[in-house]
Amino acid sequence: MNTPSVTRPPARTLTEVAAAPTTPLARVTIVGSGYVGLNTGAVLAYLGHPVVMVDRDAERVAALQAGEAVIYEQGLSELLAQTHAQLSFTTQVQEAVAGAQVVIIAVGTPATASGDADTRAVEQAAQEIAGGLQEGQRCVVVVKSTVPIGTNRRVSSVIDRVLQRRQVRAQVHYASNPEFLREGMALRDTLYPDRVVIGSDDPEALTTLRQLYQPILEQTFAPPAGLERPEHKPLPALMSTDATSAEMVKYASNAFLAVKISFINEVALLCEKVGADVSEVARGMGMDIRIGAGFLQAGVGWGGSCFPKDVLALQAVAAEYGYSLPIVQAADMVNRRQRVHMVERLQDVLKVLRGRQVAVLGLTFKPGTNDLRESPGLELAQLLLRRGAHVRAHDPVALDAARTLYPDLEIDWAASAEEALRGADAALLTTAWPEYLHLDWAVLTRLMRTRVVLDGRNALPGDLLRQDGVTYMGVGR
Numbered sequence: 001m002n003t004p005s006v007t008r009p010p011a012r013t014l015t016e017v018a019a020a021p022t023t024p025l026a027r028v029t030i031v032g033s034g035y036v037g038l039n040t041g042a043v044l045a046y047l048g049h050p051v052v053m054v055d056r057d058a059e060r061v062a063a064l065q066a067g068e069a070v071i072y073e074q075g076l077s078e079l080l081a082q083t084h085a086q087l088s089f090t091t092q093v094q095e096a097v098a099g100a101q102v103v104i105i106a107v108g109t110p111a112t113a114s115g116d117a118d119t120r121a122v123e124q125a126a127q128e129i130a131g132g133l134q135e136g137q138r139c140v141v142v143v144k145s146t147v148p149i150g151t152n153r154r155v156s157s158v159i160d161r162v163l164q165r166r167q168v169r170a171q172v173h174y175a176s177n178p179e180f181l182r183e184g185m186a187l188r189d190t191l192y193p194d195r196v197v198i199g200s201d202d203p204e205a206l207t208t209l210r211q212l213y214q215p216i217l218e219q220t221f222a223p224p225a226g227l228e229r230p231e232h233k234p235l236p237a238l239m240s241t242d243a244t245s246a247e248m249v250k251y252a253s254n255a256f257l258a259v260k261i262s263f264i265n266e267v268a269l270l271c272e273k274v275g276a277d278v279s280e281v282a283r284g285m286g287m288d289i290r291i292g293a294g295f296l297q298a299g300v301g302w303g304g305s306c307f308p309k310d311v312l313a314l315q316a317v318a319a320e321y322g323y324s325l326p327i328v329q330a331a332d333m334v335n336r337r338q339r340v341h342m343v344e345r346l347q348d349v350l351k352v353l354r355g356r357q358v359a360v361l362g363l364t365f366k367p368g369t370n371d372l373r374e375s376p377g378l379e380l381a382q383l384l385l386r387r388g389a390h391v392r393a394h395d396p397v398a399l400d401a402a403r404t405l406y407p408d409l410e411i412d413w414a415a416s417a418e419e420a421l422r423g424a425d426a427a428l429l430t431t432a433w434p435e436y437l438h439l440d441w442a443v444l445t446r447l448m449r450t451r452v453v454l455d456g457r458n459a460l461p462g463d464l465l466r467q468d469g470v471t472y473m474g475v476g477r
């Protein structure tokens with residue numbers, strides 16, 4: 001067992017940075033070309049490693065080969081174009097693995113109906129990786145997908161078993177390397193992370209991953225255009241620990257952030273009752289560095305591809321051990337209540353929701369991504385439909401995807417925010433897309449039947465709108 005440790009390399013001078021060598025690895029193969037795989041692949045290629053990206057979705061691979069970024073993420077198209085000589089795309093895991101020095105598993109781990117993480121794609125990736133490893137190959141297999149406790153151990157046993165059956169002797173080392181990037185900030189978070197966590201008790205795995213991430217850990221690369229290094233950001237910490245702790249760091253971090261948001265949302269509803277402004281409360285709380293200012297933005301509640309499923313998966317892990325996580329459970333409950341509260345606030349003002357027309361602005365779970373997984377906007381639209389309201393929804397990037405994904409939802413898909421607002425009895429802002437913040441709300445609300453605006457992100461100039469006669473409501477203020 002290695003001793004858990006955190007190391008930060010000493011700060012370097014500019015001359016040292018310019019002269020710092022980068023030793024590219026022989027080949028890095030990434031299995032899974034989704035949000036995590038693609039952003040990681042583009043960054044590793046940019047840092048000089050030859051990268052092979054694999055996905056079982058042939059259409060996705062063909063689009064990537066044709067130069068399409070396939071996901072909406074700031075700077076990704078440009079970085080993929082810039083690194084195309086270092087990057088290739090394939091559907092063939094086995095071919096991509098042969099000769100690779102590092103194989104990263106970045107496939108999806110969605111929630112099953114009972115809430116635990118579905119690790120079948122990880123298992124399948126492990127089987128296929130084992131099928132491609134060659135006699136004498138030295139390789140580090142890295143699990144980057146968010147996986148429940150014991151999955152790293154399971155991946156190594158699956159691979160070792162297949163290798164034995166194939167009678168192939170390969171030197172395979174294993175490491176857990178959870179990912180902390182945020183959608184919409186994915187490239188920045190990958191280039192300038194707070195920490196890199198490596199869970200392994202294998203020194204060879206640790207050495208190779210240190211080499212893989214050396215330019216990031218020591219910040220020795222010239223930043224890509226438009227992705228400049230944030231000022232005053234300290235060098236990333238390298239945390240080396242055991243695989244089980246690394247798996248837990250990932251789930252506990254997401255659960256903690258979800259708890260933090262639910263906490264401020266819980267306080268927000270009390271603020272509404274007592275007449276305080278939750279933004280001011282959060283500002284005051286955040287000045288205490290023990291609390292920290294991040295993730296205290298009250299609103300419609302958290303969504304997305306990670307928090308909802310990871311909060312459930314952590315509870316499922318606990319349940320396996322006959323244990324419960326009441327704080328995490330409460331965060332989930334508060335999040336659901338928050339959505340219902342939004343609908344009830346509209347009902348309070350409009351009195352009757354049945355037959356009313358509500359404009360829902362924003363379908364992605366946050367700005368800067370086209371990801372519709374666990375979208376608060378879509379959830380709220382469905383709650384409103386259930387209460388008999390008509391919903392006209394708009395999103396600047398994900399409208400077509402939403403329409404295709406939910407053909408049975410009786411939502412009118414509006415081609416513009418203006419179209420959504422025209423004739424509406426109320427507007428509900430669910431995603432703080434900059435496009436929405438820059439709208440001329442004073443003018444556009446005049447197109448509505450009644451000028452009622454529920455700002456689910458506390459992002460609009462409420463005082464100005466109120467002065468202009470709009471019934472403006474924020475969250476917790």
Ligand SMILES: NC(=O)c1ccc[n+]([C@@H]2O[C@H](COP(=O)([O-])OP(=O)(O)OC[C@H]3O[C@@H](n4cnc5c(N)ncnc54)[C@H](O)[C@@H]3O)[C@@H](O)[C@H]2O)c1
Nearest residue numbers: 032033034035036055056057107108109121125145146179
């Ligand atoms: N999205 C995020 O912001 C984020 C951040 C940190 C961690 N994570 C975790 O990373 C993992 C990946 O998440 P994502 O959002 O990138 O998922 P995603 O659904 O966007 O991408 C996964 C990709 O893997 C492919 N795939 C599945 N099985 C495969 C196989 N056997 N061989 C080849 N390709 C296969 C799928 O076709 C898909 O394109 C998840 O465990 C997630 O929890 C996600």
Ligand SMILES: O=c1ccn([C@@H]2O[C@H](COP(=O)(O)OP(=O)(O)O[C@H]3O[C@H](CO)[C@@H](O)[C@H](O)[C@H]3O)[C@@H](O)[C@H]2O)c(=O)[nH]1
Nearest residue numbers: 179180181182183261295296297301302303304306365366
């Ligand atoms: O103060 C806040 C911050 C966030 N949110 C909401 O919380 C959700 C998640 O936001 P964010 O964390 O920014 O986006 P993700 O891309 O889901 O990233 C989270 O989930 C990823 C997947 O595991 C992790 O890697 C990241 O570290 C973690 O922040 C979104 O619905 C946000 O609108 C709030 O309501 N208030």
